[in-house]
Amino acid sequence: MDPMEKTKVALIGLGTVGAGVARLLLDHGDRTARHAGRVLWLEKAVVRDLKKARGCQLPEGVLTDRLEDVIDDPEIKVVCQLIGGIEPARSIMLRLLEAGKDVVTANKALMAEHGPELCDAARELGRSIAFEASVAGGVPIIANLSTCLSANQVESLAGILNGTSNFILTKMHADGVPYSEVVAEAQRLGYAEADPAMDVDGSDAAQKLAILAHLAFGARVDWKDIPRSGIDTLDLADVRYAREMGYTIKLLAVAELDRSEALELHVTPTLLRDGSPLAEVSGPYNAIRVVGDAVGPLFFHGQGAGQMPTASAVVADLVDTCVGRTAITFRSLELWSNRPARVSSADYADAEGRFYLRAMVDDHPGVLAKITAALGASEISIASVLQHEPKEKGAPVSLVIMTHTTTEGAAGRACAAIAALDCVRGEVVRLWVRD
Amino acid sequence: MDPMEKTKVALIGLGTVGAGVARLLLDHGDRTARHAGRVLWLEKAVVRDLKKARGCQLPEGVLTDRLEDVIDDPEIKVVCQLIGGIEPARSIMLRLLEAGKDVVTANKALMAEHGPELCDAARELGRSIAFEASVAGGVPIIANLSTCLSANQVESLAGILNGTSNFILTKMHADGVPYSEVVAEAQRLGYAEADPAMDVDGSDAAQKLAILAHLAFGARVDWKDIPRSGIDTLDLADVRYAREMGYTIKLLAVAELDRSEALELHVTPTLLRDGSPLAEVSGPYNAIRVVGDAVGPLFFHGQGAGQMPTASAVVADLVDTCVGRTAITFRSLELWSNRPARVSSADYADAEGRFYLRAMVDDHPGVLAKITAALGASEISIASVLQHEPKEKGAPVSLVIMTHTTTEGAAGRACAAIAALDCVRGEVVRLWVRD
Ligand SMILES: NC(=O)c1ccc[n+]([C@@H]2O[C@H](COP(=O)([O-])OP(=O)(O)OC[C@H]3O[C@@H](n4cnc5c(N)ncnc54)[C@H](OP(=O)(O)O)[C@@H]3O)[C@@H](O)[C@H]2O)c1
Numbered sequence: 024m025d026p027m028e029k030t031k032v033a034l035i036g037l038g039t040v041g042a043g044v045a046r047l048l049l050d051h052g053d054r055t056a057r058h059a060g061r062v063l064w065l066e067k068a069v070v071r072d073l074k075k076a077r078g079c080q081l082p083e084g085v086l087t088d089r090l091e092d093v094i095d096d097p098e099i100k101v102v103c104q105l106i107g108g109i110e111p112a113r114s115i116m117l118r119l120l121e122a123g124k125d126v127v128t129a130n131k132a133l134m135a136e137h138g139p140e141l142c143d144a145a146r147e148l149g150r151s152i153a154f155e156a157s158v159a160g161g162v163p164i165i166a167n168l169s170t171c172l173s174a175n176q177v178e179s180l181a182g183i184l185n186g187t188s189n190f191i192l193t194k195m196h197a198d199g200v201p202y203s204e205v206v207a208e209a210q211r212l213g214y215a216e217a218d219p220a221m222d223v224d225g226s227d228a229a230q231k232l233a234i235l236a237h238l239a240f241g242a243r244v245d246w247k248d249i250p251r252s253g254i255d256t257l258d259l260a261d262v263r264y265a266r267e268m269g270y271t272i273k274l275l276a277v278a279e280l281d282r283s284e285a286l287e288l289h290v291t292p293t294l295l296r297d298g299s300p301l302a303e304v305s306g307p308y309n310a311i312r313v314v315g316d317a318v319g320p321l322f323f324h325g326q327g328a329g330q331m332p333t334a335s336a337v338v339a340d341l342v343d344t345c346v347g348r349t350a351i352t353f354r355s356l357e358l359w360s361n362r363p364a365r366v367s368s369a370d371y372a373d374a375e376g377r378f379y380l381r382a383m384v385d386d387h388p389g390v391l392a393k394i395t396a397a398l399g400a401s402e403i404s405i406a407s408v409l410q411h412e413p414k415e416k417g418a419p420v421s422l423v424i425m426t427h428t429t430t431e432g433a434a435g436r437a438c439a440a441i442a443a444l445d446c447v448r449g450e451v452v453r454l455w456v457r458d
Numbered sequence: 459m460d461p462m463e464k465t466k467v468a469l470i471g472l473g474t475v476g477a478g479v480a481r482l483l484l485d486h487g488d489r490t491a492r493h494a495g496r497v498l499w500l501e502k503a504v505v506r507d508l509k510k511a512r513g514c515q516l517p518e519g520v521l522t523d524r525l526e527d528v529i530d531d532p533e534i535k536v537v538c539q540l541i542g543g544i545e546p547a548r549s550i551m552l553r554l555l556e557a558g559k560d561v562v563t564a565n566k567a568l569m570a571e572h573g574p575e576l577c578d579a580a581r582e583l584g585r586s587i588a589f590e591a592s593v594a595g596g597v598p599i600i601a602n603l604s605t606c607l608s609a610n611q612v613e614s615l616a617g618i619l620n621g622t623s624n625f626i627l628t629k630m631h632a633d634g635v636p637y638s639e640v641v642a643e644a645q646r647l648g649y650a651e652a653d654p655a656m657d658v659d660g661s662d663a664a665q666k667l668a669i670l671a672h673l674a675f676g677a678r679v680d681w682k683d684i685p686r687s688g689i690d691t692l693d694l695a696d697v698r699y700a701r702e703m704g705y706t707i708k709l710l711a712v713a714e715l716d717r718s719e720a721l722e723l724h725v726t727p728t729l730l731r732d733g734s735p736l737a738e739v740s741g742p743y744n745a746i747r748v749v750g751d752a753v754g755p756l757f758f759h760g761q762g763a764g765q766m767p768t769a770s771a772v773v774a775d776l777v778d779t780c781v782g783r784t785a786i787t788f789r790s791l792e793l794w795s796n797r798p799a800r801v802s803s804a805d806y807a808d809a810e811g812r813f814y815l816r817a818m819v820d821d822h823p824g825v826l827a828k829i830t831a832a833l834g835a836s837e838i839s840i841a842s843v844l845q846h847e848p849k850e851k852g853a854p855v856s857l858v859i860m861t862h863t864t865t866e867g868a869a870g871r872a873c874a875a876i877a878a879l880d881c882v883r884g885e886v887v888r889l890w891v892r893d
Pocket residue numbers: 035036037038039040041069070071072073075105106107108111129130131132156157160327328329330333
């Protein structure tokens with residue numbers, strides 16, 4: 024390699040991730056040079072507010088609040104777009120592509136929402152977009168799905184994709200503290216944002232799942248169409264019953280081919296059997312289990328967010344883009360092209376699985392018989408039942424039922440029927456179970 | 459993509475792995491075409507014996523026993539070299555490179571032994587070598603180390619890299635059956651070869667570790683210089699004591715930077731705390747835990763051998779090679795080049811860790827004091843001790859000691875001193891411990 028050869032790169036956004044990327048480029052340029060066969064030269068970093076303190080030392084002249092300093096410099100070939108949200112991120116990305124730059128981004132919301140538009144633009148302009156950091160932070164799941172599994176039909180993918188939710192769930196299990204208390208602590212510790220709604224209601228995981236499902240199955244889904252529920256409504260009682268039965272509850276994102284090869288997608292709190300790899304993923308970690316028909320099950324685990332893990336993924340993309348690997352992958356995969364989707368979407372009501380059901384019931388004889396009958400009417404058979412003595416005589420008790428395999432639709436109908444019984448108080452809690 | 463564009467490929471060797479690759483190319487050409495943007499056309503498959511039954515249906519004219527059919531066909535651009543052992547695999551590989559072909563291989567022995575010579579030849583000839591399948595079968599650890607971790611200084615790597623050993627160990631733990639019995643069963647089931655020596659004595663894992671250490675640390679080590687011991691001398695008693703103390707024994711391959719940034723390498727049966735990800739890897743699975751200074755710990759788990767998982771890795775390499783990604787990676791990484799190694803080798807005696815020690819001792823008062831003194835003389839402190847009542851009065855008993863952190867050298871010296879004590883019968887068993 025010519026030691027003097029260099030590729031000029033720029034950052035848009037110098038927040039948590041941007042500052043981490045700047046540190047890797049400036050403090051550890053030898054690594055990127057070794058992998059890229061050239062120096063990745065940080066030419067500009069664009070921010071809104073020039074006065075803000077930055078978590079990195081930039082050489083004179085690098086920091087700017089003028090996007091034009093990047094757009095108008097033809098020598099800047101690759102740009103990391105590291106601002107969050109949809110606008111102005113989307114418009115900036117389009118301007119960068121139009122100006123002839125390849126783009127690396129960590130913005131999952133943008134890719135999930137505008138992947139087709141952005142990838143079409145990049146293709147037309149002969150440019151590429153890389154987005155490893157947008158899903159699972161430091162876990163290189165995008166690269167693995169895009170290149171390492173090329174000989175496989177992926178059959179299923181199940182992942183813990185939201186670190187905030189997993190951190191909160193881990194605390195709820197370990198300390199027996201309800202959601203509302205843990206979320207406050209997670210905010211204090213910086214594991215949850217001031218407004219954690221997208222993280223805890225399943226939206227963030229659904230955005231990431233939409234991206235992974237596109238790569239793994241050729242699906243084209245709007246993340247808003249993915250059936251989802253979050254941990255924000257999870258009752259500590261269900262965490263306790265799950266534990267008692269040998270399960271851990273995780274916010275699981277699932278994409279799976281059904282018997283008719285249609286793709287079933289959902290994001291929900293799910294009971295996982297203790298000891299299974301996904302059940303053991305704790306704190307802010309992310310993990311993904313992918314099953315390919317040739318390779319069998321593969322499991323990936325690592326830090327799903329945080330400054331340096333995310334920056335690690337961004338810089339790997341930057342190297343791949345500078346050396347030309349990304350251009351090849353982007354072109355051959357035809358990401359979000361106008362080719363028809365390779366799979367059809369399954370009807371969520373047909374999705375097969377086991378369920379955890381909990382109802383508050385009167386402590387009378389015959390109640391279990393009525394509930395069993397309601398389940399039987401939906402052809403659901405019972406795998407196990409858990410009911411403790413009432414705290415005081417006559418008080419309603421929690422009845423927990425684990426079903427055998429049934430469908431989402433049947434389970435939903437049965438729950439409605441159970442909730443309508445005289446002996447049942449309130450709604451029936453229903454959670455997915457995976458072994 | 460032009461649907462008619464095709465790249466002609468060939469296989470040398472059509473055994474377990476070769477037949478799997480042929481099946482993926484012939485039965486699932488749509489997948490490779492989708493990822494490569496062109497058809498990968500299986501033009502020739504070279505074997506020794508044309509009459510042998512093959513685990514795949516080949517079109518007329520593909521099977522041949524003439525290597526020249528591949529060498530002399532300039533339209534065959536990429537060749538999978540899937541014969542085992544060193545010769546003639548090495549000479550064939552050189553001839554293929556000289557004939558202008560890029561090569562994909564699953565042969566770890568060849569890469570570990572002749573990586574420098576082969577990579578030098580490929581570089582000089584402007585060709586590439588891809589070898590994902592040579593380590594950990596279906597687990598894409600080579601790609602992840604080569605590209606996804608480019609922003610990191612890898613700090614440590616620990617892996618279960620030999621499926622045969624892991625299968626045997628899992629059985630020894632689960633069924634309490636000694637090594638000799640399990641190895642016979644593993645042979646019957648096809649998990650161990652007729653001559654499993656390289657698998658069970660740590661040689662196979664050391665070859666794979668040498669390859670991974672080259673990629674992760676820029677080390678240039680001869681696998682034969684890696685300190686190693688296998689599971690073939692592992693006593694069932696130690697499996698039982700380990701379990702009693704909450705540990706599982708695995709054949710672990712470790713590459714780790716020490717305090718002075720020198721690289722410490724070894725392959726040994728190691729006690730891993732139950733519940734840690736590597737301890738839970740069972741049966742023929744492989745797993746690798748890599749710690750990068752930016753990304754933190756990453757964990758990869760999957761099938762380490764077997765026809766289709768290995769073929770999956772070969773075909774991924776084939777696609778990467780056909781589209782040009784491999785050429786870029788091979789060139790920029792400068793694999794096994796004559797550049798000096800990036801790390802120096804640590805002295806194994808200086809390697810730090812905790813140890814499990816077991817001695818047969820006389821059941822007399824004062825024995826523990828003598829052994830403690832011997833450990834103290836090597837400045838080793840004791841973390842825990844396990845000693846059961848003797849089966850019959852006066853019979854020698856097993857004394858098990860877990861040390862605090864010390865060095866390999868100190869532990870070795872202490873064991874020699876302990877073995878020399880009057881009250882100790884025979885050698886002292888010594889195993890590494892990792893939490
Ligand atoms: N943080 C993580 O762990 C993580 C993990 C994976 C993915 N991501 C994704 O990475 C992206 C960045 O996240 P972050 O945590 O680094 O966000 P952040 O800390 O809020 O930083 C955002 C940066 O963008 C800059 N910015 C915003 N609007 C701008 C504009 N119009 N022009 C120029 N600069 C502008 C801000 O400038 P000022 O500093 O001047 O305000 C700030 O430096 C998001 O899409 C996020 O979802 C983050």
